[in-house]
Amino acid sequence: MSRLLKFLLAALIAFPASAQGPASGIEDLPEEVRRKIRQEALGMATEWIQTLKGLTRPNQKAIPLTDLIRRLMPHGFAKVGGVASRDAENPPDRWDIRRRENDAKYDRKFIKTLQLYSTESLTLQAFAKTIESLLAVWPNKLLLLDADGDGSITLSEYALSSPLVQDQQTDEDGFSQNQRRGFAYYDSNENGLIDGTEIIRSISYVQKKMRQYMATLLISRADIDKDSILSQSELKELSPKTKGLPAAIPLSEAIYWLRLIGSDDIAPLRDTLLEWK
DSSP states (O other): OOHHHHHHHHHHHHSOGGGOOSOOSOTTSOHHHHHHHHHHHHHHHHHHHHHHHTTSOTTOOOOBHHHHHHHHGGGTTTOSSOOOGGGGTSOOOHHHHHHHHHHHHHHHHHHHHHHHHOOSBOOHHHHHHHHHHHHHHHHHHHHTTOTTOSSOBOHHHHGGGSOOOTTOOOOTTSOOHHHHHHHHHHOTTOSSOBOGGGGGGGGHHHHHHHHHHHHHHHGGGGOTTOSSEEEHHHHHHHOTTOSSOOSEEEGGGHHHHHTTSOHHHHHHHHHHHHHOO
């Protein structure tokens, strides 16, 4: 039996079904959406277990929740204000500051949600339930717009999420460009409805955040010379395809850089870090 399989089995045994904590919030979603969220949550939880396995000591079956928090914090996780050293040369505008504050709030939300489903040691079920709960937030908000309760959302219903302001320009049907653009993001098959798995498109933000956290846990492996700074050469070694690499990043601000990386590049970066010791 492989070490990873033994690790997963130990995690499963350590977390009895009776201790799964409160409901995750997917209960009132359409069956197709519930099934997809469970699938995505289990897949990402499995990624987490692989990451945590890379951080455990020999013969350690799991990692305590407090250890996870301690590993994330030194890299800028949940840092209020998110002030970075590069701000001296390129001061952030108010939108950058607001984005960083929202990121820090979400960091804390992740830990609070994880605490709802975790025992003293982190497990596959705890992560799956946590991610399931976080993935359920936006589909539930989106379905609040389903005024007639038929399980699908029309443009007229979606437009209520972005009400018009005084003197805002609209088309001949009375919709603004922002309302149509937002609706088109979800209506991928262009049938005039948001339904089924199209509702799942709202979870991409959560998926990206989870992978940012996983990469943050491992980012110190990229500091080859152990000077607590990720030089441009170290970053290039880690992510050779990423464009516009900064000259250097303090390890304490690593998560700020990870948050600027595109969704498609986060998972390969995490996989690369997993391979490094």
